[in-house]
Amino acid sequence: MPLHSALLTVRDAECGFLNKIMNRKIVTLGVAAFGVVGLQAADAGKVWEVTGSLRGFYDDNYTTSPEDLAEESWGIEVSPGINLTIGEGTDLEFSAGYAFGMRYYEDRETDNEDYGHELGISLNKAFSNTSLLQLSDSFVIAQEPEILNGGTPMRTEGDNLRNTISASYRQVLAGNILGELGYGNSIFDYEEAYHSALLDRSHNQVNLDVIYDMEQTEYFVGYKFASTDFDGGELKVPGLDFKSDARDNDSHYGYVGVRHQLNKEFVASAQVGAQYVDYYNFDLMPGLIPEDETSPYVNASMEWGYAEGSQLVAGVSLARGATDLQAADQEISAVYAQFLHKITAKVHGTLTARYQDSEISGGGVQVDGKTESLMLLGASLTYAIADNIWTELAYNYDELDSDIPRRSFERNYLSIGIGTSY
Numbered sequence: 559m560p561l562h563s564a565l566l567t568v569r570d571a572e573c574g575f576l577n578k579i580m581n582r583k584i585v586t587l588g589v590a591a592f593g594v595v596g597l598q599a600a601d602a603g604k605v606w607e608v609t610g611s612l613r614g615f616y617d618d619n620y621t622t623s624p625e626d627l628a629e630e631s632w633g634i635e636v637s638p639g640i641n642l643t644i645g646e647g648t649d650l651e652f653s654a655g656y657a658f659g660m661r662y663y664e665d666r667e668t669d670n671e672d673y674g675h676e677l678g679i680s681l682n683k684a685f686s687n688t689s690l691l692q693l694s695d696s697f698v699i700a701q702e703p704e705i706l707n708g709g710t711p712m713r714t715e716g717d718n719l720r721n722t723i724s725a726s727y728r729q730v731l732a733g734n735i736l737g738e739l740g741y742g743n744s745i746f747d748y749e750e751a752y753h754s755a756l757l758d759r760s761h762n763q764v765n766l767d768v769i770y771d772m773e774q775t776e777y778f779v780g781y782k783f784a785s786t787d788f789d790g791g792e793l794k795v796p797g798l799d800f801k802s803d804a805r806d807n808d809s810h811y812g813y814v815g816v817r818h819q820l821n822k823e824f825v826a827s828a829q830v831g832a833q834y835v836d837y838y839n840f841d842l843m844p845g846l847i848p849e850d851e852t853s854p855y856v857n858a859s860m861e862w863g864y865a866e867g868s869q870l871v872a873g874v875s876l877a878r879g880a881t882d883l884q885a886a887d888q889e890i891s892a893v894y895a896q897f898l899h900k901i902t903a904k905v906h907g908t909l910t911a912r913y914q915d916s917e918i919s920g921g922g923v924q925v926d927g928k929t930e931s932l933m934l935l936g937a938s939l940t941y942a943i944a945d946n947i948w949t950e951l952a953y954n955y956d957e958l959d960s961d962i963p964r965r966s967f968e969r970n971y972l973s974i975g976i977g978t979s980y
Contacts, residue, residue: 613975716749885921
């Protein structure tokens with residue numbers, strides 16, 4: 559297998575659950591509507607594709623609030639999109655896609671519509687059999703936390719923005735020894751004042767890996783440096799002026815890992831190590847922001863295409879991340895899985911699950927050491943009416959169980975719709 563083809567397969571497996579969500583070409587839905595992935599896979603050879611969907615839905619807690627404050631609504635969602643792929647399977651691959659989503663809530667008293675946008679671009683260039691460059695950008699405006707991935711489990715109204723850029727260059731150094739240099743940047747910008755103050759930030763990271771390649775298996779050791787700058791200003795609440803830049807930090811990661819590619823249908827990757835975080839502005843909020851933290855770091859995933867039109871994606875992770883609480887950050891342990899099964903030639907079923915447990919760091923006695931558990935479950939059935947027309951029934955259940963008062967919630971979401979692609 560050529561170097562660039564093998565590397566692309568491995569990288570796809572590392573992307574994990576959240577990128578599977580981002581690539582389903584439907585914005586604003588959270589974890590709903592995975593079933594379309596199986597049908598769209600048949601169109602992988604197209605240079606361009608235009609898609610569209612219309613759904614009716616019922617959401618029993620669209621504000622992700624405690625039970626006594628929950629608001630329910632019926633509604634309609636419309637989502638057109640367009641995708642372009644050039645040079646698939648060659649040494650220069652380019653893809654781009656855009657999707658628009660409009661969701662109308664019948665029972666919301668004001669501002670009945672939410673709008674979402676998703677733009678993705680990727681470029682992979684193999685300069686020879688010994689080097690590969692990968693570039694990508696993902697831009698979204700959304701409200702659902704699973705799409706924004708910004709640090710809050712709550713649905714957030716408004717035009718909330720996330721933009722993520724990644725770049726990597728891999729080069730054979732000598733024999734079976736390879737080197738890889740990577741860079742990433744993420745920007746988060748929330749419209750609502752509270753989440754803007756706590757979660758607006760810019761995150762930059764650079765990593766260097768040394769790899770030993772044994773054809774189907776790679777062993778590697780690496781180092782990553784990351785810097786996060788919070789720029790949301792001050793959050794003024796009774797008894798406290800929380801300065802967001804007190805959470806500015808530099809992180810250092812050291813890790814070892816292995817990647818195994820049995821064939822093009824099965825790829826697995828795992829890395830383990832440690833993360834050290836230096837909160838260099840901790841003295842702006844003494845007693846609320848720690849000076850530093852050290853914790854384990856884990857990132858493992860697998861992707862298995864066990865039959866035609868059927869796939870299992872699963873993984874586990876452990877790392878520190880941002881929080882929408884008035885604290886330094888949270889240590890997040892997560893396990894996830896997506897199971898897509900071709901039941902018949904016309905019917906696909908999908909099951910999705912994610913469970914994560916978070917421990918809050920900093921923030922004083924009211925929140926320090928408190929935990930939150932988030933569970934996301936989803937199921938869908940998709941039926942192909944014709945080659946380019948499908949209908950889908952989907953259900954999702956979200957539950958947050960928090961030690962923090964007035965944070966816990968449950969949410970049920972049911973949708974039925976029709977879609978097409980050309």
